[in-house]
Amino acid sequence: MSAAIAQDRKNQNGSAVYPKGCTFSPTDWTAIAPFWYPVAFSHEVKDQPVAATLLDQRLVIWRTAAGVSVANDICLHRGVPLSMGHLKDDQIICKYHGFHYDATGQCSLIPANPQASIPSKLCLKTYPVKEAYGLVWTTLAGSADDEDALPFFPEWTDADYQQIVPDSISLEAAAGRQMEGFLDVAHFAWIHAESFGDRSNPIVPRYDVEPTPRGLRANYLSTVSNFPKALQHRAPDDFEWLRVFEVFLPFSALLRVSFPNEGRLCILNAASPISARKTRVFSPLCRNFDKDQPLEPVYEFNYQIFNEDKEIVEAQYPEDLPLDLRAETHIQADQTSITYRKGLAELGLSKLYTA
Numbered sequence: 001m002s003a004a005i006a007q008d009r010k011n012q013n014g015s016a017v018y019p020k021g022c023t024f025s026p027t028d029w030t031a032i033a034p035f036w037y038p039v040a041f042s043h044e045v046k047d048q049p050v051a052a053t054l055l056d057q058r059l060v061i062w063r064t065a066a067g068v069s070v071a072n073d074i075c076l077h078r079g080v081p082l083s084m085g086h087l088k089d090d091q092i093i094c095k096y097h098g099f100h101y102d103a104t105g106q107c108s109l110i111p112a113n114p115q116a117s118i119p120s121k122l123c124l125k126t127y128p129v130k131e132a133y134g135l136v137w138t139t140l141a142g143s144a145d146d147e148d149a150l151p152f153f154p155e156w157t158d159a160d161y162q163q164i165v166p167d168s169i170s171l172e173a174a175a176g177r178q179m180e181g182f183l184d185v186a187h188f189a190w191i192h193a194e195s196f197g198d199r200s201n202p203i204v205p206r207y208d209v210e211p212t213p214r215g216l217r218a219n220y221l222s223t224v225s226n227f228p229k230a231l232q233h234r235a236p237d238d239f240e241w242l243r244v245f246e247v248f249l250p251f252s253a254l255l256r257v258s259f260p261n262e263g264r265l266c267i268l269n270a271a272s273p274i275s276a277r278k279t280r281v282f283s284p285l286c287r288n289f290d291k292d293q294p295l296e297p298v299y300e301f302n303y304q305i306f307n308e309d310k311e312i313v314e315a316q317y318p319e320d321l322p323l324d325l326r327a328e329t330h331i332q333a334d335q336t337s338i339t340y341r342k343g344l345a346e347l348g349l350s351k352l353y354t355a
Contacts, residue, residue, distance in 0.1 A: 019056040022278035031348040033141035036149045037272040040136040051083035064090040066103040071124035119229045133284045134165040151248040161286040169281045173313045175251045175273040176321030182269040185334040204333035215247035263289035
């Protein structure tokens with residue numbers, strides 16, 4: 001289906017479903033649009049509008065006394081991105097002709113004709129918003145009342161944990177490929193040999209994977225340390241590392257790593273699909289140990305690991321993640337990715353490939 005035809009497709013409410021120039025197939029876009037994705041950091045949405053793109057839809061994000069608003073990034077007068085404008089008195093103001101919009105997206109003032117009656121249709125297309133884990137989340141086709149909208153991350157609000165928000169990572173790759181890389185345990189010895197992996201310890205012991213109502217859960221126990229190379233001495237020789245992956249379909253996963261002395265590190269991998277071939281990955285994390293230590297080494301280690309993965313994910317082809325299990329070869333260590341692919345297929349995504 002062409003982008004023009006897709007743009008004309010309507011949902012039950014009569015509003016346009018697909019963004020202009022959509023890079024996803026209509027069925028894939030429809031399957032993943034109801035889910036929630038992060039589109040910005042909470043700390044960056046302050047006194048100026050912020051631009052973002054989600055599933056090919058250009059968005060503007062701004063903060064007022066009522067909270068954070070998300071809308072299509074276009075002034076309805078002459079099509080200028082509202083993210084080019086500014087905020088004043090809880091209004092977002094278009095740079096071109098000064099049209100004012102309030103927190104609900106309704107136009108509240110036309111400066112060239114201040115006495116004019118403003119039609120109700122002069123209202124931006126807005127989306128539900130939630131703030132959690134240091135991020136602003138939205139959905140293009142979901143409901144604000146969805147109790148299971150976001151990944152379940154209770155450690156983030158636990159007083160025993162330190163919250164850390166690294167910068168995001170941008171990839172020229174599909175979100176499904178990035179997610180599968182995050183879940184993969186067989187690549188530790190090869191891709192992460194410079195950060196924490198061990199080429200002399202490549203064996204992946206058997207591990208358990210079980211589907212859950214929202215995705216899957218995998219419990220992986222091994223002797224591969226999660227300390228950076230410079231801190232490997234802190235791991236007892238006989239310590240076994242438990243890594244628990246919890247996936248929230250389609251593109252979020254929480255990794256909990258058990259450290260010595262009852263330490264725990266929790267990393268949220270939230271892949272936000274900008275388009276079918278571009279992804280922005282947010283990775284807020286928290287830990288209950290080393291809370292008095294400087295954060296810069298934590299940021300550097302996080303970026304090192306994600307950039308090691310980035311090189312591989314951007315090189316993979318086909319670019320989309322094959323959901324037909326016959327399309328690629330699988331080994332015993334791939335149990336998590338096999339279950340993940342099956343979960344995506346059950347969402348209604350394309351059998352052969354999906355972004």
